[in-house]
Amino acid sequence: MSQFVPISPKVSLPRLRTTDSRIRRLLEKEAPMEAWPIDERKKITEKIRYLQDRYNDDRTNIDYSSKHTQIAYAIAYYPNYVEGLTQILELINRSHSLYNEWASYFHEQRRQPLNVVFFGSGPAPELYSFKRFLDFLCRQAMLPDGGYFPQVSVDLFEMEQAWEWSLDNITKSLMNHERQPSHRKMNINFQQHDLTKPFSSIANQIKQEYHLIFLQNLANEIPTSDQETRSLINNLKLFIGRLKPGVGYCVIASRGFQNYRVNNLIRHYVEQEESLEFVIDSKKIELNANCEEQKDKVLKDYIYSELYVGSRFDYRRFDNKSHVIAIKSVVK
Numbered sequence: 001m002s003q004f005v006p007i008s009p010k011v012s013l014p015r016l017r018t019t020d021s022r023i024r025r026l027l028e029k030e031a032p033m034e035a036w037p038i039d040e041r042k043k044i045t046e047k048i049r050y051l052q053d054r055y056n057d058d059r060t061n062i063d064y065s066s067k068h069t070q071i072a073y074a075i076a077y078y079p080n081y082v083e084g085l086t087q088i089l090e091l092i093n094r095s096h097s098l099y100n101e102w103a104s105y106f107h108e109q110r111r112q113p114l115n116v117v118f119f120g121s122g123p124a125p126e127l128y129s130f131k132r133f134l135d136f137l138c139r140q141a142m143l144p145d146g147g148y149f150p151q152v153s154v155d156l157f158e159m160e161q162a163w164e165w166s167l168d169n170i171t172k173s174l175m176n177h178e179r180q181p182s183h184r185k186m187n188i189n190f191q192q193h194d195l196t197k198p199f200s201s202i203a204n205q206i207k208q209e210y211h212l213i214f215l216q217n218l219a220n221e222i223p224t225s226d227q228e229t230r231s232l233i234n235n236l237k238l239f240i241g242r243l244k245p246g247v248g249y250c251v252i253a254s255r256g257f258q259n260y261r262v263n264n265l266i267r268h269y270v271e272q273e274e275s276l277e278f279v280i281d282s283k284k285i286e287l288n289a290n291c292e293e294q295k296d297k298v299l300k301d302y303i304y305s306e307l308y309v310g311s312r313f314d315y316r317r318f319d320n321k322s323h324v325i326a327i328k329s330v331v332k
């Protein structure tokens with residue numbers, strides 16, 4: 001049996017540089033943007049402003065159901081959030097050798113399931129990030145072949161069913177999902193669920209063990225009522241309780257007041273549980289890896305043609321840093 005090659009804790013995954021133009025090309029599958037009907041253009045720019053307003057005011061109950069809102073999110077937010085997961089895992093790696101820990105686990109387990117869950121995934125930029133991370137990890141550790149690559153099962157728990165359009169047309173396209181060789185093809189399950197409602201009805205769908213639980217930009221959209229927040233925490237605890245000891249992590253990354261509340265409640269829980277420890281305890285992180293210079297010119301012209309030209313409006317405005325906590329399940 002071959003050995004895996006240890007990965008230096010300093011190793012970094014190359015940053016994604018072309019996401020903006022790649023997203024445009026995906027959106028242009030049917031026609032170039034210039035040829036899109038003017039009404040459509042207007043609706044998309046309106047939705048960009050709608051999302052910015054909602055996020056700035058920390059409002060909940062955001063309506064993501066229309067295709068225009070999803071295109072607006074793909075243009076204005078998706079590129080910012082696509083690398084959050086990679087950045088956070090890289091950070092954990094520096095202090096906790098996550099890459100070698102996982103590579104060693106994949107090596108020992110040989111094609112065992114790797115269960116991942118994303119809460120409030122929306123179009124799931126974190127899933128694209130996760131795929132790249134995994135491919136990179138196995139390549140660096142020289143575990144690329146069908147004998148070692150884990151069988152990845154991903155559950156996306158999301159309230160808005162309509163996000164499946166973005167999942168299929170953007171994230172799965174970026175991942176080249178349909179053309180993956182069978183040993184690398186992830187089993188992706190989109191599950192419509194309001195995470196502020198008890199999980200009891202679907203408890204039988206919760207897997208035996210999880211290796212990664214990831215919540216990106218969800219907490220700030222949970223209403224501040226005690227009952228809803230507690231329900232989210234109780235649901236989350238069900239999953240955290242099933243983290244695989246020694247290799248299982250839970251990451252919560254979001255911004256705003258409600259995120260502090262969620263994080264504090266989770267902190268209280270972790271402090272009481274011997275099997276859990278913090279690996280990142282409240283760190284502010286700039287998750288917008290794709291900054292100004294990567295803006296795509298065609299996309300920019302398209303958006304600005306319908307916005308107040310010359311004004312200071314920035315469709316990729318990104319003010320606040322995310323607040324991140326990460327928990328590990330340790331071997332008792």
Ligand SMILES: C[S@@+](CC[C@H](N)C(=O)[O-])C[C@H]1O[C@@H](n2cnc3c(N)ncnc32)[C@H](O)[C@@H]1O
Pocket residue numbers: 064078081119120121122123124125126157158159160163193194195196215216217218221222
């Ligand atoms: C800003 S989006 C984040 C999407 C993705 N995680 C990202 O980082 O780009 C927030 C997502 O949380 C979902 N969401 C909000 N409240 C929810 C709830 N109670 N249950 C499940 N999903 C919820 C929304 O529908 C939306 O897709």
